[in-house]
Amino acid sequence: MRRLIVFALCIGAFAVALLAFRSVIANRTDPQAARAALQRSQAYLAASNASAARSQAFQAVKADPQLGEAHLALARAALALDDGVAAEASLRRALDTGVNASRTHALMAHAVLLQGDPRRALTEANKALAGNDPADRLYALRVRTRAYTAGGNLAAAQQSALTATRLAPQSADAWAELGRFRFNAGDIAGAIAASAKAVDLDRGNTDALVLRGELVRTQYGLVAALPWFEAALKRDPYRHSTLIQYAATLGDAGRTTDMLAATRRAMEVRPRSLQAMYLQAVLAARAQNFDLASDLLERAGTGVSQLPGGLLLGGSIDIAERRYERAIEKLRGLVSLQPMNITARRLLATALLQSDASKNGIDVLRPVVARGDADAYALTLAGRGYERIGDRVTAARFLDRAAYPAQRGSTWFSADDALPQLSAAVSKAAPDAPDATIPLLRGLIDRGERDAALVRARDIARRNSGAPAAHLLVGDTLMLLGRPGDAVAPYKDAASIRFDGPTMLRLVEALDRSDQRQQASTTLALFLSQNPTDLTALRLSASWQAAAGDFDAAIDSLEAVRLRIGNRDAALLAQLALAYAGAGEPARAVQYAEAAYVIAPNNPAVAGATGWTLAQSGDSDGGIELLKKAVGMAPRHPVLRWQLAQAYAQASRTGDARAEALTALNLPGFTDRGAAEALLAKLK
Missing domain, CATH: 1.25.40.10 (Tetratricopeptide repeat domain)
Structure with a gap:
């Protein structure tokens, strides 16, 4: 037993000695390795790869914690990645190692600005401007541009940005800063010119590439913007802000799988990324997974959920989950921020009507339904609201407008x-x-x-x-x-x-x-x-495609819309019915038309579409009856008259066909005059 105890003590002493040796080795400084990592960090930052620059700067600090230049490099990389807290901590460590404070003023100005303190940022920037280092002065001018913008002093911000471009006319960073300022100030044309100049000066500048992507997205569209974000990610594959911009653009362009992958990459960089959670919540809501969407939006926190996009998404989710009081609270806040947001007004009115606050719902809808181009859903909501308060005359007026197959011009x-x-x-x-x-x-x-x-x-x-x-x-x-x-x-x-x-x-x-x-x-x-997923553009395109006789293309456009919004839009189903009828698929056309008629039997466009598809499928009598109903509800709509004329002609009711064709020819807005005149000549 004594021998065993002695042996165990020896083993324990050896283990302690080994641990002590490893601790000494781990804490031993390696100035040569630190210098090498520092050089790599500086090279990566010069190449606009801030993520790799930060990783190498960490290695330099770890190898030699007393190397002030390594802490400065870590601060610069953190600032390039918009991490103001980490940057300030690194700057303070650099000062502790003996770095001259004059070298930190411009960097500290940026760090505190990222933390939401523009006044202190201006103080630090002014200290840097008083120095003699041209690079620090240029940096300070860029920070002043952002600080003045944050404080609402756009004139001073513009002056700082322009001074920076005059001080360094070949600096891509200075031109990108000017472009960003102009973009935020609403001078889109000026921002486009400045961003193009920045990219011309340095085609690898990540900030310039991202700004160019945002502006191309605004100027040309979603698809054209994607290559610019991809070019920026080639430089720095793990830059969080670029990944978020890229993911949002992918989602709006309909590439949801790629969008999800981009958000996951962003969360590898920042596991608690609020923007990535919000984008994933949008994806979940589009997939009708409202529990997941609500959970993700809640995890994103109030900083995201109280922004306009977060309020709209949260209100939509609450309505889908029948949490109307919560929806009202969110959507009221959004309407107060954006009083001309028609979508927000429609959603708020829906929640109010479901909460028996019909008068309030009517008030919210009033500026929307006053427009000549008010959509059928808003008009129907208003009509139902007036029904609930007992004003059936006004309700009927709005429901009639909702049922009419055409809209007046917008105001x-x-x-x-x-x-x-x-x-x-x-x-x-x-x-x-x-x-x-x-x-x-x-x-x-x-x-x-x-x-x-x-x-x-x-x-x-x-x-x-x-x-x-x-x-x-x-x-x-x-x-x-x-x-x-x-x-x-x-x-x-x-x-x-x-x-x-x-x-x-x-x-x-x-x-x-x-x-x-x-x-x-x-x-x-x-x-x-x-913008291949824009619903309004798809429906407008489908109408024109059908009018031109390209029914297959119209079907593709309308089915893309149906896939997004579901099967409860009677007008959409009626459009699909007419498109399938035009494409020579009467059975499918009748299926869609009947589904539309179940939803909105008193809508003349729906009744007309159902009647027309029945007539095209061989049921002339049933088709004529529904077309007569549609014409009775909208007697001055030329297309319905023309469809009824053709149905009468197919049923060999010559007199009725001639009467309806003549009426259609005399109505304003009728565009199929050649076919109508040919039919009249044939019926003589």
Whole structure:
């Protein structure tokens, strides 16, 4: 036993000695290895690979904790990755090792700015500007640009950005900073020019590539932007902010599998990435997995869930899960932030009606249903709301509008105030503030001062030539004046800067109403090539494809929409029925038409589509009865009259066919005149 105890003690002593030796070896500094890792970190940072630069800087600090340059390198890499807390900690360690404080002011300014303290950032930046190092001064000017922007002093921010480009005209970082400032300030055209200059100067600059991707996404579309984000990720595959931008763009472009992979890569870099959780919540909601979507949004925290996108997503999830009070709370906040957000108003009204707050729901919908192009869903909601409060006359008016198969032209949100109040609102806000200026222009036009309204709109566009909203203002004014041909040019100017959905729809409408249908079709096709999942564009494209006789393409477009929104949209199902009928698939057409009719039997478009598909499938009597019902509900709709005429002709009811064809020819908006005249000649 004594021998065993002695042997065990010897083994224990040996283990302690071994551990002590390993501890000494682990803590031993290696200046040569630290210098080598530092050089690699600096090379990676120069190559715009901040993730690899940070990894090598960690190795340098680990090899020699007293090497101040290593801590500075770690701080620079952390700043490039937008980690202000880690950067400040590294800077303080660098100071503890004896690094001169004058070398840290510009970096510290950036670090504290990332932590949300623009005032302190300006103080540190000014210290750097007082020094003699040109690189530090350039860095400080870039930080001042961001700090002044955060504080709302756009004039000072612009001056700092321009000074940086004059100080270093060949610096891609300086031009990228100017481009970012202009982008945030709404000068999209100026931002495009600055970002292009930055990329020309350094095609490997990650910040410039990401900015270029964001601007290409705005200017041209989603698909065109993807190569720019991919180029940035080739430089730095694990840069979190780039991965988030890339994932969001992939998702909007319909590439959900790739989007999920990008968010997972982002979470490898930051396991608690709030942006990645939000994007995954969006994916889950689109897949109807609301429990997972709600859990992910909750894990993302209030910093994300209280942003407009988070409020809209959260409200949608709550409505789907019948948590109406929670939905109302979120959506009210969103409508107060974005009063012209029609989607938010529709969702809020839905939640209010489900909570027996019909009057409040009607109030929320009032600015939406006042528009001539109000959608059937909003009109139906308003009608149901009036039914619940006992106003059946008003309810019937809105339900009739919802059932009518065509919409009137669009108008703006407008105020009922007199011109003096509207002018005061503009003066109080800003001379170019759209929210106040649009109602003022509408008031001027309503009072007959059309020239004054147009002059005002053009003056705003002249002073803000880089802002697409200013050009849209001119186009909207011209459309309101009934001059769609003249509106094309300002809409094109806006589209050349920002080609988004609202701009596309305005331009397409102006081209179509000025008899430039081919250009309108080309514009729509170009938009869809870049935004293949845009539901509004897909439905508009399907209508034009069907009108041109390309029913197979129309079916593809409409089925893509149905896949996204489900089978409860009667108008969509009716469109599909007509497309399948045109493509020579009557059985499938009847299936869709009957499904639409079950949902909305009193909608004349649905009744007409059902009647037409029945007639095309051989049931002439049933088809004629439903077409007569549709014409009775919408007697001045030329397409329904023309469909009824053709159904009568197929049933050999010559007199009735001639009467309906003549009526269709005499109705405004009828476009199939050649076929109608040929039918009349055949029926003589």
